[in-house]
Amino acid sequence: MNRSIVLFRLDLRIQDNPAFNAAVNDQILPIYIHDTKSLGDWPLGHNSQQWLDNALSSLNETLNNQLVILEGDTLSIVKTLCEEHQIQNVYWNRCYEPSRIAADKTLKASLKDLGIHAESFNASLLWEPWTILNQQQEPYKVYTPYYRKGCLNSTPPRAVEAIQVEQLEWIDFPQEKSSPKPIAQWDVSEQGAMNVFLNFVAEGLSGYKKQRDFPARPHTSRLSPYLHWGMISPNQIWHHVKGLTGMVPDEDIDHFLSELGWREFSYYQLYHYPSLPTDNWQKTFDRFEWEESPEQLEAWQMGKTGIPIIDAAMRELLNTGYMHNRMRMVVASFLTKNLLIHWHEGEHWFWEHLYDADLASNSASWQWVAGSGFDAAPYFRIFNSLLQSQKFDPEGDYIRQHVPELAQLPTKHLHAPWEAPEAILKEAGIHLGSTYPYPIVDLKTSRKEALERYSQMKDAS
Structure with a gap:
């Protein structure tokens, strides 16, 4: 043998x-x-x-x-x-x-x-990066043609392989084993990964396309840590979900699988542009004038910006090692376009605190939001934190869960407590500047400043 x-x-x-x-x-x-x-x-x-x-x-x-x-x-x-x-x-x-x-x-x-x-x-990938090229035999630069024309017209993802551990023979290598402290709220095991996936399929896949942006609802898979560490394969997910055609709305299946496609595109970018974690892919951003503000950066990191939806998301990260995908985009936009702080700062903070910290996905996503990456969000796309909060956490469930000092505030004022009447704040036990901070930046003014800097950057090019 x-x-x-x-x-x-x-x-x-x-x-x-x-x-x-x-x-x-x-x-x-x-x-x-x-x-x-x-x-x-x-x-x-x-x-x-x-x-x-x-x-x-x-x-x-x-x-x-x-x-x-x-x-x-x-x-x-x-x-x-x-x-x-x-x-x-x-x-x-x-x-x-x-x-x-x-x-x-x-x-x-x-x-x-x-x-x-x-x-x-x-x-760990459905399609290896060097196998998907455009008609000129060059790497795709834009996600939709990469996924729709490249991936979906390429060789289908390989079949899933099953293994029986009981039938295996081992080379003896005696060794002491350690028992690490478990992680609260996560079953960090291969079976745990499959349980999370099957639970999502049962409770969250139907309605995924429309509901996935609401952080308090069960329509995100929470599979990212398991996928990063390879505790479940994208092939297992892909073929299982494909097999649900006719039982789950097609739009939900297609949209969920396209999110796996985004993960693939991140690895694709890193493979073809190895300096993605450090260097702007769009070189015009090398001239962008970023701010250095340690106080504002720390407020963002600690979830003490005075913007409840931002603080909820950043505290979710600190307390759980995870953050809802929509919230990742919102806090990234706030850091890079309201505070005008370099995307590197956010990239490193996420790298240190996420259980799913993945070099490809983290780098590509931060460049996407900042506007400096492949197929990036246009420079003028600046998430309005207040509107995002009102739209995707309309009842305030997510904010109340992660920013408990605001829990007694009526929903009408929860998204923007700085606009609430003093009597309402007092009744809710809130004293701005003491129990909860004033906003560290004005959303409208900072948006205008960002647009001016982006325009100057483009003019300089």
Whole structure:
């Protein structure tokens, strides 16, 4: 029987795991390596590390306590293990961050030089970035033709692979196992991922297209952390949802799958433009005059801007490691277009605090809102925080959940407490400037200032 290493990274599951499936007839040594060098300039944030620790603990249980967790340089460790355990094959699933791509090429070449079969697979994308090109054989720059013309007319996503763990043989590697502190409100496991998905399908998929923008309603999947860490595959999601045709409205199926398409487009951008996390894709933004305001930045980070919908979203992030997708766009627009603070600041704050902190999605999304990225929102598109609040949290349920000091305020005044009569504020136990801040910026004035700066930037080009 051959002896094989399966190297886990962002694929912390057993089902529909092509690298693991390639080794099922061998004796297997499943490993995970904490390799900070392979992460380049983006070491894991605190919440990402907490999620990873729990995910590895769960994966180890699924693997009958056979997962080996090591720390150090991946290439050195794998070469040593291959020698010590007479390994013939090393399998892993591809990652698409620039630093990992480079490291994987070196790993594969080094193993082949040693006469070891090294093979990588696609486990995290529906379509790999180099397979989708326009008629000129160049990368798409705009999402809709990328997805509608490119992806949907390409080879369909591969079928899902099932694996029976009970039938596997292991290479013995005794190791002490740790039990990390669980994460409140999240079941960080492969089965937990599937449960979240199936619950969303049952309760949130019908009506998704119209209801997904309301943060207090159950019409978002909350799958982003599981997808990022590979605890469920996009293929599992894609084929299951496709199979609901006729049972769920077509518009909801199409819109949900197109959101998977946006995730794909983020990876596509990062692959074809590796400096996406740091450099404006639209170079005119290199001339934009950003503000440096530590006080306003901290108010945004802590959810103390005096704009209830912004504060609710930022506190949701601080308290849960997650933020509703519509709210991510609203707070990003507020930071970059009302406070005029560089999108890098938001990108780094999200990276540190999101359980789903994903280099591709985080970078692409911040550039999209700022107006500097691929197929970006036009520079003059500035979310009005007050209108967004009134439209998508009309009863104030989301604000009350995350900004409890405003809970007693009548809904009529909840979205803009600075406009409420003093008697109403007093009755609700609110003292502006003390129990809740005044707005740190005027929405209309700051919008006008942003438009002026964008115009100056364009004129300069």
